[in-house]
Amino acid sequence: MSTTDASIYVEGNYAPVSEEVTLTDLPVVGQIPEELEGRLLRIGPNPIDSVDMENHHWFLGDGMVHGLRLQGGKAEWYRNRYVGSKRTVELLGKPEAGLVEGDIGPNTNVIGHAGSTFAIVEAGGKPVELTYELETIRDNGFGDSLLNGYTAHPKYDPLTGEMHALCYSWPGLVDQLQYVVVGPEGTMTKTVSITAPTMPMVHDMALTQKYAVVMDLPVAVDFDLAIAGSSFPLRWFNDYNARVGLLPRDAEDESSIVWCEIDPCYAFHPLNSFDTPDGKVIIDICVYKSIFDSDRNGPFRDSLPWLERWTVDPATSRVHREVLDEDTQEFPRVAGRVLNQEHRYGYTAGVVLDGRDNVNFDATHKHDFVNKTRETHDHGAGRQAGEPVFVSRKGATDEDDGWIITTVFDSNENRSDVVILNAGDIAGDPAATIQLPVRIPHGFHGNWVRDEVTPPPA
């Protein structure tokens, strides 16, 4: 049973904000690059009402999406909106036109694909389509072809325009995972079932040009917790048969998957992955010793994540683990142009204990995996950065020619900035800092969605 409570996950900048706002005339320090036309979108849990401290889990707060619209070197607007759900209708009096299936609106990632904006979540939730201005439209399982829910971490392939995903669902998919491909037009083109009798929590996946990579690691559904009505029936299992599966992307069924043994650990997020010329798969990834063991209210009190390189060898059915950076860090990202191909650079958010056994994020790191170096942007005392989102410069030929955009919570002033760093000079002064009068809570994920991908209304 839990030996902790949820208090650290609802205090400080984990605490929800109480209002939906629309703000214009935002102060800017520096110069926003004029070619940035689109929205920085970000999402996280924002509980509408008070939580049960013993049983609440950070992952179960009502979803709230935040957006900052940039155009022509200006910050046009910031707005935040709850994702529509039964609870937002009941508790906030939102219009039922925005009603979606789930009790809790998706809270884990927000993406643009095929002209639409989607809030997404794992474990059975359907994607929820949002307007350009972040109002909820409806559940949209890719033309209603998605039967069993989606994931928060589809892997976009810039070479094909497809989104590849591994989905699990409790109780919709009792003993299997589903590998789902959505085409560039926004409809499902492929589904492959993968037997997984332990019902593992498969938060994310890795993708290479040859393989969809399945991470079956020791966090899974505990049937006793589920039967007892736990809102979060997932926990760490000792003596688990941890394994990584390589499923060929062109497979029509699971018969050709190669399972490779790995020493027990957990990982939410690969940074990137790629095939090697000798048939192996490289995955750079943030790794925890364990999660959801003693701390069943969130991920951080059992262990904190560091950065590893996994070499998956289908010839030996083994995964070799190597520590790349033992300092604690999460939310790894790469440039979109090298997704699922060999990368040189990667970007992460530092993870730190704040002295009260609470976990915060601090610096923005840039890793050079060729020179084996790390550069860091220190955002200043009391300032905590979120996930670093990489945006390539138009026409860029160098992998790190672009910007890193991140939200930064300023605990001194109890509000947030959006900071645009020059990726080639990450330790230097930001290109621009857009100052918000409000706070963006520590949440999960976000993306820069170009107007070319999801255009504004005419």
Ligand SMILES: [Fe+2]
């Ligand atoms: Fe995630």
